[in-house]
Amino acid sequence: MKSNTLYALGLATGMLFVSTINAQNVNAAPFEAIKKFALPAGLSQEEYMPKTVVLKVSPQFRAVAGMNGIQHPQLQLALNYLGVNKLERKFPNHKAPEKAYNEQGQKLADLSLIYQLSYNNSVDIEKAINQLLASGALEYAEPHYNFKITS
Numbered sequence: 642m643k644s645n646t647l648y649a650l651g652l653a654t655g656m657l658f659v660s661t662i663n664a665q666n667v668n669a670a671p672f673e674a675i676k677k678f679a680l681p682a683g684l685s686q687e688e689y690m691p692k693t694v695v696l697k698v699s700p701q702f703r704a705v706a707g708m709n710g711i712q713h714p715q716l717q718l719a720l721n722y723l724g725v726n727k728l729e730r731k732f733p734n735h736k737a738p739e740k741a742y743n744e745q746g747q748k749l750a751d752l753s754l755i756y757q758l759s760y761n762n763s764v765d766i767e768k769a770i771n772q773l774l775a776s777g778a779l780e781y782a783e784p785h786y787n788f789k790i791t792s
């Protein structure tokens with residue numbers, strides 16, 4: 642009886658320890674800090690939309706890229722970390738090209754895998770993009786730049 646009580650007490654303590662560790666890591670970045678993307682030098686925050694990223698899914702993951710979501714496990718970790726509140730295709734009516742090159746031998750652009758996302762969590766744009774790229778599911782990711790016409 643005494644050994645069962647000690648076993649139950651040890652089990653409960655272990656479960657409490659694990660749940661405490663998990664609760665502390667809820668906001669931890671899912672991927673190691675790799676730096677694939679850096680904002681251009683001298684770029685001000687007014688030159689891009691805050692907490693908004695434009696990305697392109699790698700063609701090999703086309704099957705998991707839907708109209709309003711991308712069902713890729715590692716990418717989902719990054720999206721959850723960022724607190725994504727909106728993810729949608731940038732060009733929803735565009736279909737993938739039927740052939741890779743045109744008659745002049747130029748590669749055709751595939752706009753069907755380009756998405757835009759917005760997120761809520763307090764993660765700077767550079768770290769957000771690097772977390773997304775670390776998932777391995779993307780061809781590129783960048784801030785949504787605000788373009789200006791200059792004379």
